[in-house]
Amino acid sequence: GDDLKVLCFFSPDCEHCKETGRKLGKINNLPDVRIVFADESSDLIPEFYKFTGLKAEHKVISLEEFAERFFIQHDVPGVLLIEKGHPIHLFDGTEGNTYNDSLFRELINLKETK
Numbered sequence: 261g262d263d264l265k266v267l268c269f270f271s272p273d274c275e276h277c278k279e280t281g282r283k284l285g286k287i288n289n290l291p292d293v294r295i296v297f298a299d300e301s302s303d304l305i306p307e308f309y310k311f312t313g314l315k316a317e318h319k320v321i322s323l324e325e326f327a328e329r330f331f332i333q334h335d336v337p338g339v340l341l342i343e344k345g346h347p348i349h350l351f352d353g354t355e356g357n358t359y360n361d362s363l364f365r366e367l368i369n370l371k372e373t374k
Contacts, residue, residue, distance in 0.1 A: 264291035264371055268316070269330045269338030269352075272297055272304035280337040280359045281312030291341075291368060294318065298326040341367055 266284070270277035284290060293316035297305060302320050309316075321329075330338055335353035341364070342348060349367055351359040 263344045264368060265342045266291050266293045267338075267340040267342060268293060268295045269326070269334070269336055269340075270295055270297055270308070271300065271336050272308040273301040274336055276354050276358075277337040278308060278311050280339060281308065281314050283359065283361045284339070284364075285313035285315075287365060287368075289368065296321060296326065296329075298323045339364070343371055 268281070268284070270281060281295075284293065293314060295314070295316050295318040297308075297318055297320045299320050299322050305318065305320070330336075334350070337352070337354075337359055339351040339359050340347055340349070348371070349364075351357060351364070
């Protein structure tokens with residue numbers, strides 16, 4: 261339903277971000293996605309969309325603001341699942357908490373069927 265949203269924190273030139281975006285782009289019942297890009301290499305954003313096939317609105321914010329909101333505790337790629345305004349699950353970085361396609365699909369399907 262409309263209760264679910266996905267907020268992504270990506271750098272347009274980050275390989276892991278592109279791969280994560282591409283995986284998200286392949287999900288049929290994907291909730292509404294918003295992407296926040298840091299303003300470094302924002303000229304690569306069109307290429308990012310082409311590569312990932314994602315249909316998403318995006319916002320470009322300064323690196324400082326991006327760092328403040330996200331980088332202090334986390335690392336890109338960041339994928340935050342939000343239900344009715346409450347964060348449900350955050351995937352971030354490329355280590356243990358990195359984006360996991362099957363877990364993400366499971367989460368959105370569980371929420372969708374409620």
